[in-house]
Amino acid sequence: MYRKSKSNGKATYDLREVVTNIKWSTDLNFSAGELTFDLIQNAHPIIPYTGDIITFRWDHYKIFYGYVFKYEVKEDNTVSVTCYDKSRYLKNQDSIVWQSGTIADRFNNVCKRAGIKHKVVDKPTHKVSAEVCDGKTYFDMVKSAIVKTRTATKHMYYIYCNYDVVELRRAPYKKLKIIIGSKSAMTGFSYAVDINNTANVVKVIQKDTKKSQAKSATAKQDDPKRTSFKSTSAAGKSTEQWGKLQETVNKKNKANHAQMVKQAKDELRKKNRANKELTIDCIGHIDLVAGNAVTIKINDLGKTLKNCPILKAEHNFGTDYNCHLTMKVGAEWLGNS
Incomplete structure (x- = not known):
């Protein structure tokens, strides 16, 4: 790991002998890649100032190039640093x-x-x-x-x-050929299924309001005497298992009945599924980053999940290099679209 100072004639400092607790995170949910680390130093610590460039390689592979956005000097002269890659400027x-x-x-x-x-x-x-x-x-x-x-x-x-x-x-950018399994690289897992944000009935609503002869400068409110609703809906078979989980959406502008039916079916297709999230702890590998896919084999659940998408990856570098992965099971890639 190296630090290039912008304030001191672009001097470069080798941090390899004093750096510890290196953590690198990548996330699909429109946030910049993050690198955090601690510098363990003696009485006069070298402080990487905000805006300084930090570069990091692991086993000769280029991992991170970014900028210091935060540093904290502690009583024992430890300096904790947070850096972001160039995509941070898309904020x-x-x-x-x-x-x-x-x-x-x-x-x-x-x-x-x-x-x-x-x-x-x-x-x-x-x-x-x-x-x-x-x-x-x-x-x-x-x-x-x-x-x-x-x-x-x-x-x-x-x-x-x-x-x-x-x-x-x-x-997926890469479909990795490695398999992370209970008997190989995996050291822990959590598999969660929920239907909290699921809908198996979708109603597309059209609001009709009759015009009133009276005019007012005050804030407008719907008048029950002049307001009515029309709707069309689509329902999935999962109502038998989960009960009726209904959601309403407003019809698209100028949509006719056939288009409202299509809108209901399209929304149902997106909403009528359980959310399945998998977290994995495993031995570190530099290709286990957000946007790639890897096959997961969990013997305890009798499941083999092929090309499981990685939504978020946290790498902890050191003698015990390991990863913590947040993954989506199924077709949905973007966590919060």
């Missing part, structure tokens, strides 16, 4: 009117505005409609296009910082 806010275009069009645009080195690894062809983004982060602007593209094409794209280059990738 910058802006106001942009987007014309119709692809995710790549937005991605290239916001990266240029943020002044970060970038690359489109997997180029999408689907174009999303024009959109006004007022006071939104660059992450949110790209996320909007990613969600719309996934809805239309079932293809999941994401942002990943590959050392010092921010990339637009399609998931």
Whole structure:
């Protein structure tokens, strides 16, 4: 690990002999890659100041290139440091009117505005409609296009910082050939299933309001005498097992009855499934990062989950190099779309 100072003539400091508790995290949910570590030093600690560049390699592999965003000097001269990679600058806010275009069009645009080195690894062809983004982060602007593209094409794209280059990738970027199993690399697991956010009945609502002759400057409220609702719904067979779990959505603008039926079925298809989340503790491997997929074999549950998507990965480097993985079981890649 090395630190390059911006304030001291770009001097470079070797931190390998004093660094400990190195933790690297990657996350699909539109947040920058994070590196945290402690510096154990004597009476006059070398402090990496905010904005300094930190580079980290493991077994000669380039792992992290980023910037100090926080440091804390403790009484025993330990310095705790938090760094983020270049994608952190996609948290910058802006106001942009987007014309119709692809995710790549937005991605290239916001990266240029943020002044970060970038690359489109997997180029999408689907174009999303024009959109006004007022006071939104660059992450949110790209996320909007990613969600719309996934809805239309079932293809999941994401942002990943590959050392010092921010990339637009399609998931899964790699289907790893390794198998993490109860009798091999796995050291612990948790498998959770819930239906808290599930819906097996979806109603698409159309609100009709008759116009009133009276006019008022006060805030408008729906008048029960002049308001009525029409709806169409779609239901899944899981009502027999889970009971009726109903959700309502407003109809799309100017949608006719057939389009309302399609909207209900499309929403049901997304909502009528249990949420399954798997966390794994395992021996460390540098390819176990967010956006890749790996096969998991859990003998205790009698399950083999092929190409299970990694939503979040935490790497703890040291003599006992290990990983903690948060994974999604099933087709859904983006955790909070």
